[in-house]
Amino acid sequence: MVIDIKKLKSSGKSECSFHFECELQSDVITLPDAEFSKPVSVTGRLTLSGKTVIVEGEIEYVLSAHCSRCLTETEYRAVVEFDEEYSEDKEDVDAYIYSKGLVDLTEMVREKVILSMPYSVYCKEDCKGLCPVCGINLNEAQCDCNK
Ligand SMILES: [Zn+2]
Ligand SMILES: [Zn+2]
Numbered sequence: 001m002v003i004d005i006k007k008l009k010s011s012g013k014s015e016c017s018f019h020f021e022c023e024l025q026s027d028v029i030t031l032p033d034a035e036f037s038k039p040v041s042v043t044g045r046l047t048l049s050g051k052t053v054i055v056e057g058e059i060e061y062v063l064s065a066h067c068s069r070c071l072t073e074t075e076y077r078a079v080v081e082f083d084e085e086y087s088e089d090k091e092d093v094d095a096y097i098y099s100k101g102l103v104d105l106t107e108m109v110r111e112k113v114i115l116s117m118p119y120s121v122y123c124k125e126d127c128k129g130l131c132p133v134c135g136i137n138l139n140e141a142q143c144d145c146n147k
Helices: 005-010 108-118
Strands: 002-003 015-023 040-049 052-066 074-087 102-104
Touching: 002 005, 005 074, 005 102, 040 102, 052 108, 074 108
Parallel strands: none
Antiparallel strands: 002 102, 015 040, 040 052, 052 074
16 A cells, blocks of 8 residues: 555646555454455546655445354444545654655554444444353344243
8 A cells, every 4th residue: 555656746637536446464453253245446646746645535344253242253343534644754753654655554554443443333223142151142132031
């Protein structure tokens, strides 16, 4: 996920759009028993702004996970917006750093994905979960434990 702004500058432009499909390492997934079910998609626009570079757009990912209540396999889709600045000045604490005219989005995307990770996912809003006594899936069947 590297954008070469030297090329952009030499073509006389001050902005470009970008789209990446990337495989992120699974260490960004904090939800138990979940994995990306397709590559993470990153779409946006880069603008040269004086000495800094602005990138804005959307990250989309889909997790194949297990419902936190009933453990059924379920899909979780997230769209995370970003609007960040990149600077060549290593002292600039508010911005991500780029060097040699190459803006690498990988670290920023990793951070956004980690921050947006859900603590729990549900197969449906009113999932009834599993019976704590017999373990039956209460969405699919009833038991006599609570009678
Ligand atoms: Zn469920
Ligand atoms: Zn039961």
